[in-house]
Amino acid sequence: MSADRIFEVAHNDPIARDTYVLTLNGDTSDLTTPGQFVNVEVPGFYLRRPLSVADWSAGELQLIYKVLGQGTAAMTRMSPGDQTRIISGLGNGFEITEAEAPLIVGGGVGVAPLFALARELLSRGQSPQVVLGFNSADEVFSAESIRELGASVAIATVDGSEGTAGFVTDALPSRFDYFYACGPTPMLKALASATEQPGQFSLEERMACGFGACMGCVTNTVDGNQRVCKEGPVFSREELAW
Amino acid sequence: MSADRIFEVAHNDPIARDTYVLTLNGDTSDLTTPGQFVNVEVPGFYLRRPLSVADWSAGELQLIYKVLGQGTAAMTRMSPGDQTRIISGLGNGFEITEAEAPLIVGGGVGVAPLFALARELLSRGQSPQVVLGFNSADEVFSAESIRELGASVAIATVDGSEGTAGFVTDALPSRFDYFYACGPTPMLKALASATEQPGQFSLEERMACGFGACMGCVTNTVDGNQRVCKEGPVFSREELAW
Amino acid sequence: MVNPLAVQLGTTTLQNPLIPASGCFGFGDEFLDFYDPNILGAVALKGTTRDARDGNATPRIAETPAGMINSIGLQNPGIDVVLSKKLPHLATFYSQPVILNISGFSIDDYVASCAAADGKAEIIELNVSCPNVHGGGISFGSSCPLLVEVVRAVREVVTQSQLFIKLSPNVTDIVEMARGAVDAGADGLTLINTLLGMRIDLKRRHPVIAAGAGGFSGPAIFPIAVRMIHAVKSAIDVPIMGSGGVASASDALEMMMAGATAVQVGAESLRDPMVIPRIIDELPALLDELEIDQIADVIGEALAS
């Protein structure tokens, strides 16, 4: 179920270069699984901004966003006490499997939903390996908090300023039997080429509604065009047939 | 001279039915005479709202506004600390004359600029009589503060709930040799018909710029169409030839 | 007691004038999380074509000041699936009037779909903003002779449903187009479909929308819709469904004063799924404030008399 809810900003703090964590208070009962997203009204902009749920608990929602254009730039000016409308409970989220050696792969701000995913896998007794890719060390976020959960985290940076120099595909572990991935499309496609294991990709697409009504956000699947906001944002490798 | 300035809201308080006084801090050096106006940016609305200067001093600006439509309704939500852009120093304002027995006539929210006018006349040793018209007693404002300046104030209300029952024209003093008037056009026209003395009318017209560039706000004068925002908002009786 | 919001749209009575616009309400079930569609005056379903369509490449969406651009390209499962699956499914939870929005790329397309659809919904709404593949890509809605031809042909096969023509605003003379449609047999008009618009991505130096230009709608276009409805209703006494930028109860009333009998809400209901129920809620108080007994009384009130 999804619903349009009013949330109140609790904190809005920088955590990496151009990257902020926005903590809001409100009803999070529409959220059921890691990898879902919300659609956030930003004052002065017509469309809402779709953002993955980075973390949530009863009454508290955390989003991690990167300043990309004018809307996310305006979000940095949201202050504690400000209210905003958020459509919550959107998308399918990751489907948790019983894989033995799961791998979590994130790139850039696509790392946002992976903390909650890692925690979920760990809580089920699985031991995910995690590989996160960024442009440079000053953009790295969530790595430490995922390590604190007890998962091993490898970092790749394009400029080599932290971890492996290169892309996430240069830092993949030798053994894994399933992956969960979120990041820019070129990264996801590179991952698909570099691997043969089954897995899930969380996609991005420009959206109007976010709840399935406009057909604005489709991606091509083996079943034809499917909505990223409704049938996705997470699609399995077989569905996408990349 | 006019300029686009940033002001900060100090107070925004109701003073009569649907009527608020908005006190702002900022540079008021563009203001020179009672009857000038400013053009106020209201968040979420494209055009600015023209409002008479009710009072000003170095660093402080007072506006009195009535909730009429959506823009003025939104203004009631401006809170202390909020900033807004204001084009200040607009319009000609009243021309102060040496009349012996000046009369000040105001109707509804047109009363806004008359406090500063009364004070100016009193400071020059003149003794203005003041007649203010409202729909009903709960809409009356500024009467008490003008009395406190030392001027005699008569009230007319349409429903008779305070002062004379009827319009300002029903409460005019028997003797005066000049008038300064601000209020809705029907009131100003009634005043013009009911009197023969010379005087000045402050007009309202829908505006885009407020500073003379668009020709949106004209009124017909003996010299053809003149801009209410630039040649006005105050016009003498002879100019309008009502 | 009389329902103060009821309006008579041609031969169809609506419990209120509010209708989600075609393409902004799927086939009726995407809003079930948000509200019960039975509160609506009617629903307009997603534009349907003779055959199933995948639609355009993505990105299909761009943002504009007070509006948006879409380039869905009529992704839909085709008229047979709509009639055999979508309509019966809709009927399981919805019992107010239905508007089937039909698109096509040739007169044959339109006729085939409309013949199949006739009688299956209260209103068939013809979307004529699509390019005519047999006419050098000119859209049916931007050439009066072409428009007349398609309306005449469709009128032959639409005998049980009301036939409304949804006009494109991208024309020099909207009154001429309206007159053509009505003279060719339309029962009513929907005014307006989207304008053509484009945004460009500065970094990619390329239009945001994959197809280049797209359909521009939302509050930004409201004054264009009001003026076209006003112009058409001033010239022709025909039932009009207004469409274009409605985002509030006062917008709905304004469009009705311009001449609309009912009011469709598109883009705004995508960014704010609760806007239509809110408008329906707020209308009675707004009518009171303006001392209006029956909303139907305001239709065309702002026309010169």
Added chain:
Amino acid sequence: MVNPLAVQLGTTTLQNPLIPASGCFGFGDEFLDFYDPNILGAVALKGTTRDARDGNATPRIAETPAGMINSIGLQNPGIDVVLSKKLPHLATFYSQPVILNISGFSIDDYVASCAAADGKAEIIELNVSCPNVHGGGISFGSSCPLLVEVVRAVREVVTQSQLFIKLSPNVTDIVEMARGAVDAGADGLTLINTLLGMRIDLKRRHPVIAAGAGGFSGPAIFPIAVRMIHAVKSAIDVPIMGSGGVASASDALEMMMAGATAVQVGAESLRDPMVIPRIIDELPALLDELEIDQIADVIGEALAS
């Protein structure tokens, strides 16, 4: 050092592409309180007619979401006063290029004004959105044959100034109109003039604007302007002054990528008199961010190649 903002508009060099649009800058002196107009690329003066005009009844202004409607009705002192008084006065404080905007209600009107104006300004911009009194009130800008006729006639008498035609967007096929104007001898085009729009006052049940409909502009119409400029520049290699909804440095650049060589700012400069100086200030940093050396390099960059 090369000025990175310079552009070549036909035969006129502009120090930057920013121009206040006609009707939004008076005759050049209304902004003196705000900034020195010599920072501008050029100025477009208020629409001028053969004889002086009082303009339309008030209200002349209405507000819209992200825009406004105006109905000035070409109030102006007439071409003789503009040439004998306004231009000499402008020259006392301004020395960059001048665009004289000429309107008329018959071909004779246009020819008389343009003959008088030729050579008095770098550019004569023909506003063809006015009704032709000899043609049943159809505007010159909404009929291609009429447009061709007026451009041909004016071209005869405009031999020293550049002749730009400012097209109306209220047409079915903007490319056809553009081609007509260019084939008839125009040196360049201005795209776009205002759209037709209307707002209705719910209390009065009457259009806000006394004349009913008016000219709709501001950020709301930006995507329409971008798409028309893009369509015309894709079809015809002609210098274009963009106009319609520009409100920021990135808007200016977006319009140039669509094909505009220079960019006019109208409504936004009325609500925010400092917007043009701010855009000029901000452009260099934006160019740096996008790794663009010369702003002229972006013109038409978003056209399919």
